Amino acid sequence: MAKPKILVTGACGQIGTILVKNLRELYGEDNVIASDIRTTGTYDGPYEQLDVTDSNKLFYLISKYQIDQIYHLAAILSAKGEANPVFTWNINMNGLLNILEAARNYDLDKVFYPSTIAVFGQLTPRVNTPQHPNITPETVYGISKAAGENWCQYYHKRYNVDVRSVRYPGIISWETLPGGGTTDYAVDIYLKAVAEGKYTCYLDKDTRLPMMYMPDAIKATLEIMNAPKENIKVRTSYNIGAMDFTPAEIAAEISKTIPNFRIDYQPDFRQAIAASWPESVNDDAARIDWGWTPKYDLKMMTDDILKNLRK
Ligand SMILES: NC(=O)c1ccc[n+]([C@@H]2O[C@H](COP(=O)([O-])OP(=O)(O)OC[C@H]3O[C@@H](n4cnc5c(N)ncnc54)[C@H](O)[C@@H]3O)[C@@H](O)[C@H]2O)c1
Incomplete structure (x- = not known):
């Protein structure tokens, strides 16, 4: 089978840097396009500057490289996000909507969207947090990721976009x-x-x-993306512990x-x-549906x- 062409957004960050390395080992350097808002990537292989709020550039890159899959990592995180809530909402939300629109319009195979334990809040049981609890996030980051999870489910149900997501811990x-x-x-x-x-x-x-060690975060990401489509039953986002x-x-x-x-x-x-x-999450759904084990x-x-x- 032909190897997929992959675009990674936010690829210069903590997770993206390691994920790109792993994806390139699996699929070949030229098949994985690293991108970030930063002008200079630290990459030897293909790199493009991309602000995810710029849909024209995003669509251009998808055509240029004939992209099949996107790993959408670009975001402003919890502590940094509080400094400028509206700016954070714009990047986290409109960035995701651009990716989902691209997936729909270009008929992409799959999209990966990382969510977070920050979607939970005071009304959520804090120990062994269930898969589908009350979700009342208290940071703009958590609010944007919770909304993002719902947008992913919406695009899956309405447009059959195969977008898959896990709630990373720290x-x-x-x-x-x-x-x-x-x-x-x-x-x-x-x-x-x-x-x-x-x-x-x-x-x-x-x-x-x-918390989770990086090798397990990469393992979860690759495993959910490579699981058979029918095994992905949660289309908001999976708890993983x-x-x-x-x-x-x-x-x-x-x-x-x-x-x-x-x-x-x-x-x-x-x-x-x-x-x-x-304090801890219940990840039974991920374990049962696609075999997650740290x-x-x-x-x-x-x-x-x-x-x-x-x-
Ligand atoms: N690291 C964690 O502990 C953790 C936990 C839960 C979820 N996540 C999620 O995983 C993803 C990656 O996290 P990370 O830790 O690598 O974050 P990071 O902050 O290290 O990296 C994010 C990257 O996004 C880039 N970026 C910011 N604005 C952008 C824009 N407008 N367009 C394109 N790129 C932009 C930044 O330059 C940066 O390189 C994020 O979506 C985050 O919400 C991370």
Whole structure:
């Protein structure tokens, strides 16, 4: 079978950088077009500057490269988004609508849309959050992603667009830096532990959040995109879980390898955002429908990250 031609938006970000690498290994460098609003990509292979609110350029690139699939990662994340809510809404919402319109008009095979645990809010059960709870997000980011999930379902039902989505928890990586989310501390803590042996955390020590190591995030993304169409029964977005921990627990895990590691706590505005999010999610639907299982827990992830950072 011919390899698909893929466009990735927001490809210079924390997840996009790693996802493009993986997609290129699978489908070939020239079949995966990386794009971002940034003028210079860090890519050797095909790269295009694309602001996702610019539908003309988006449609032009789809024709130019004969695109079959889009992984639509471009967004403004939770913490950064609060600085300018209307700007954030515009990029997150109109960007997605442009992608969905492109999928409909160009008859694309598939679209991937990452949602987030930020869609949940105070009315959502915080422990083992169900797949279809009350959704009352409290950040503009969460509001835009919740609306986005519903738009995905709408385009699927009304136009048969095959758009697939997962609600990522906080994604932890050591190769790429996060772009302004509320869970970024769980990346910074490893970098500071290795570089300085200490870390000041902007969340309280007991703030429990669902998290996932980057290899599992990529695994979930590729697995849902490669599952048979009839297996995708949730057309808003699937909960996916891997691990959950507090800042105190991740610090304790790091201390097993770096015994002198010290952490202190200075909560800022991100504490209120985190307090409105789940502590853990129920991902039974993803497990049953397309076989989701994570590989990494906190210990395995910590060992892997510290080994790589110390190289
Ligand atoms: N990282 C996480 O923990 C996490 C958790 C849940 C969901 N997600 C979702 O995954 C996706 C990728 O997240 P990430 O962590 O890589 O984010 P990031 O902030 O690291 O990267 C986002 C990228 O989008 C680009 N961008 C911003 N505005 C743009 C525009 N108008 N047009 C095109 N590109 C634009 C930025 O330059 C950046 O490179 C996002 O949709 C995000 O909501 C991420």
